Amino acid sequence: MGNVVLWKPSPAATLSNWFVYEILLEAGIPAGVIQFVPGPAPEICERVLANPDFASLHFTGSTNVFRKLWKDIGNNIEKYRSYPRIVGETGGKNFHVLHKSLDRSGVHNAAIQTIRGAFEYQGQKCSATSRVYVADNLLTQFKEFLLQEHAKISVGTVEGWYSFVPANFLGPVINKAAFDKVKSYIKWAEDDDESDVIAGGTYDDSKGYFIQPTIIFTNNPKSKTMVEEIFGPVVTISSYAADKYEETLHLVNESTQYALTDFSLLLHIFIYEGRSSLALDPAIINRFAKDREAIVIGSNILRNAAGNFYINDKSTGAVVGQQPFGGGRGSGTNDKAGSWSLLLRFVSARAIKENFNEVTEFHYPSNLI
Numbered sequence: 580m581g582n583v584v585l586w587k588p589s590p591a592a593t594l595s596n597w598f599v600y601e602i603l604l605e606a607g608i609p610a611g612v613i614q615f616v617p618g619p620a621p622e623i624c625e626r627v628l629a630n631p632d633f634a635s636l637h638f639t640g641s642t643n644v645f646r647k648l649w650k651d652i653g654n655n656i657e658k659y660r661s662y663p664r665i666v667g668e669t670g671g672k673n674f675h676v677l678h679k680s681l682d683r684s685g686v687h688n689a690a691i692q693t694i695r696g697a698f699e700y701q702g703q704k705c706s707a708t709s710r711v712y713v714a715d716n717l718l719t720q721f722k723e724f725l726l727q728e729h730a731k732i733s734v735g736t737v738e739g740w741y742s743f744v745p746a747n748f749l750g751p752v753i754n755k756a757a758f759d760k761v762k763s764y765i766k767w768a769e770d771d772d773e774s775d776v777i778a779g780g781t782y783d784d785s786k787g788y789f790i791q792p793t794i795i796f797t798n799n800p801k802s803k804t805m806v807e808e809i810f811g812p813v814v815t816i817s818s819y820a821a822d823k824y825e826e827t828l829h830l831v832n833e834s835t836q837y838a839l840t841d842f843s844l845l846l847h848i849f850i851y852e853g854r855s856s857l858a859l860d861p862a863i864i865n866r867f868a869k870d871r872e873a874i875v876i877g878s879n880i881l882r883n884a885a886g887n888f889y890i891n892d893k894s895t896g897a898v899v900g901q902q903p904f905g906g907g908r909g910s911g912t913n914d915k916a917g918s919w920s921l922l923l924r925f926v927s928a929r930a931i932k933e934n935f936n937e938v939t940e941f942h943y944p945s946n947l948i
């Protein structure tokens with residue numbers, strides 16, 4: 580497409596960004612098309628956004644920084660040669676909902692998917708599972724499985740990642756700022772009368788910024804840790820009355836400013852769909868229809884609550900490049916990274932007409948010629 584790009588990496592990830600940049604050069608991107616500009620974010624952005632040739636922003640990061648950059652662009656609008664295109668992939672407060680119809684193996688699946696979604700990469704993913712709504716008939720079993728799986732998690736250094744077989748499931752969080760932020764949420768939960776830290780809850784920054792994977796149970800589905808993005812290894816569980824499924828989905832929809840990933844009903848459907856007995860057993864057919872209805876209800880009520888809506892799967896795991904990814908509301912402009920449609924945001928289309936006829940008079944209707 581010919582666009583020239585300034586790539587400003589996060590100061591916390593400059594080296595990995597640099598490696599990717601070198602790979603792109605080695606793969607044949609002409610020098611200068613991408614210009615790698617590490618450095619202090621506010622200073623660089625101020626200069627770039629004040630330039631009349633600034634044409635577009637593709638931002639990945641927190642919601643507040645994105646909003647600030649959008650305001651800065653608005654304040655500079657008279658300076659620009661064209662109206663800048665603005666794309667943002669921002670925060671998330673991703674959720675799992677467990678429906679009352681889960682059986683024992685379904686609850687176990689939900690527990691494993693929650694461990695993975697919440698704690699892989701120390702929960703430092705925009706799509707990390709951060710809040711879970713459990714039908715009350717499943718709560719005891721779900722907690723039991725969750726704690727059982729949690730006990731198997733090892734936390735330590737990241738050695739081994741070079742061969743993609745890490746010795747530990749969790750490493751440290753990325754820096755002191757992240758450590759302090761996550762720690763403050765754990766402390767808050769410890770002091771909160773409606774919250775209980777039921778696993779993890781400890782941290783150590785004596786050598787590296789290590790936080791144990793933490794599970795909070797709350798009686799308040801709108802508590803601080805159920806609504807704010809933490810971006811660390813902390814997940815909060817709350818339960819709902821099994822017969823209040825639809826009310827709960829409305830609560831899920833309205834609780835936060837974000838709308839990135841999930842639904843993750845984790846129903847039976849996933850299991851039954853693969854069974855050849857489905858066509859034969861009326862009990863399974865009835866169950867299938869009932870569960871399917873729950874999915875349709877969820878899909879409708881949560882239409883705008885998740886840009887990536889997963890059924891029977893965890894909130895993480897979008898393979899960007901193979902699967903469009905992105906959310907709306909406070910989670911971004913939902914332009915879907917990894918999709919062809921994102922590229923169109925950075926194209927300024929031109930329509931070309933060439934006229935081969937002379938005109939000799941003027942009259943209406945004028946658009947015939």
Ligand SMILES: NC(=O)c1ccc[n+]([C@@H]2O[C@H](COP(=O)([O-])OP(=O)(O)OC[C@H]3O[C@@H](n4cnc5c(N)ncnc54)[C@H](O)[C@@H]3O)[C@@H](O)[C@H]2O)c1
Binds near residue numbers: 589642668669911
């Ligand atoms: N939606 C997505 O696809 C996606 C993917 C990954 C991360 N995220 C989000 O990113 C956040 C975590 O990443 P982070 O801690 O690097 O976010 P961040 O907002 O602190 O930083 C993101 C980028 O903004 C720059 N920046 C920070 N302050 C700035 C300022 N005042 N002016 C200009 N630029 C500034 C940083 O240097 C960095 O490059 C989370 O909110 C997470 O959900 C979103």
Ligand SMILES: N[C@@H](CCC=O)C(=O)O
Binds near residue numbers: 706895896897
């Ligand atoms: N790969 C991420 C999505 C992209 C984040 O930047 C995930 O696991 O969901």
